[in-house]
Amino acid sequence: MSEKNKFWKNARRVYRFLIVVCVLALISGIVIFYLNDADTAIDENGENQYTTFSDDDPDRIEKGIHVRTGLTDAPGLQETVNNCTSCHSAKLVIQNRMSAERWHATIRWMQETQNLWPLGDNEDIIVDYLTTNYPPKKKGRRETLADVQWYELK
């Protein structure tokens, strides 16, 4: 028993050491690269482009919107982001408004023809998220012109 314990203890030690080495290597790589390449990061206005970057958190939510994808923050967001935005843009999801039945059919189509993986329990979560947050809108045979931007024509 103690032999086995010792082995695992050593293995963990080696493992931890390797993690530290990798992290250090990555950090030094980034530092080296920034130092080497500092001048190319100046844009035409002479401004430094990398002094601040507020967009670095892939899960950041602002005003109820998931910043990276533009999707509404609501139950099912994470499942939708993980399964629906790696092949195509979230813009394609947001502009499509369908019933649950048609979303399920669309998922089948993506699985049959577009290499979408099986979604398991996430399928219902995703479809609920979509139909709740992006419900179809009744448009009838022709809608009223909306959002007209008025301007004076000379």
Add this chain to the structure above:
Amino acid sequence: MQRRNFVQKATLASMTALLGTDIVFGASMPKYYLPLGLQDPDPFTMFDKDKEMVVLNDKPWNIEAQAHLLDDKITPNSAMFVRNNGLVPEELDATTWKLSFDGESAIQQKSYTLQELKSQFKVHTYQLTLECGGNGRSEFDPPAKGNQWTIGAVSCATWTGVRLRDVLEDVGLKPDAVYIGYHAVDRHLSQNPDKEPISRGAPMAKALQDETLLAFQMNGADIPAVHGYPLRLVVGGWPASVSGKWLNRISIRNIVHDGAKMGGDSYRVPCEPVAPGEEVKEEDMCIIESMPVKSLITYPKSGAMLKEGQSLNIRGHAWAGELEVAQMHYSIDFGATWKDCPIQKPINRLAWQHFSAKIDFPKKGYYEVWAKATDANGVSQPMVLPGWNPKGYLNNACHRIAVKMG
């Protein structure tokens, strides 16, 4: 922008760290070697598009014009819609480019370099209307899935190339040839190299038309990368998906081509009309061929406010797929009365035609100017949505603009 730079640097930095050495040529690594997600996210600069173009989708890129951007008689690149099914190919070298021909009904397999195509066959130039089959999809109820195009997925640029017919005849067609199918170098969204994002085609009769081009120039210059550089098909008057981009192979088929997006409900509509929302079996769907008659008021932009008594000059374009537009009308009273509007002859077959009119409004108030084109067979644009179909194709309902006077 900043994030991209960071990600780009961090990616190279990780490579550097992993290799334990600096990537010597890292700084000069061409942009297109980076994964697509790291490419410049500003499509207006990247594709040289007007800032008022509307991005519907950024993976894959799908961008449409607004009506007033399409005012030019010949559509410039800046206003030309982008419709991609897959990822824009990264390395496009015209000097080594080859187009090969194969298929059950090809007498021989043969391939041509771009230079051979240009020198062995007569070069022709036509102005050709290309409209996405799904242009207008956003108006269907119940909604149809796909990019929600409004009105701007249409263009009419000048295309220069060789006739597909001339090249097909050089390859040699067996008498059982029924269809050509194209293949191209764009990649599938799933990055699976065995999958084609799109591989459509046309029946022989369309493939053999004078105006069906293997084009290598648009508006007198190399075709922009996003529009199919260095070689594409241009098949005017049919859904623009027939006009394959980045072409490297054409199969001459003895069956209706069965490539990606030829089957299912892609670019197909119910053979017989269905009620909105009705389920349609795959075998009851028919491939879209000619696009229907349609028109667009490109001047003025919707929302014009006029002084009392000021008259309004409108203009725009009309097209009718395989046919010519025979008549053009406009209405300022929601179709109660229609006024005749002169329509020019097309510069060549399958090019859009131009109309203009001077309108005087009877009194102050809110108006809509509706435009209605009629094709050579007497078929007009409907004022309401045409027949519903599962994928929302062929919406050719009248275009209208809002105007206020006084």
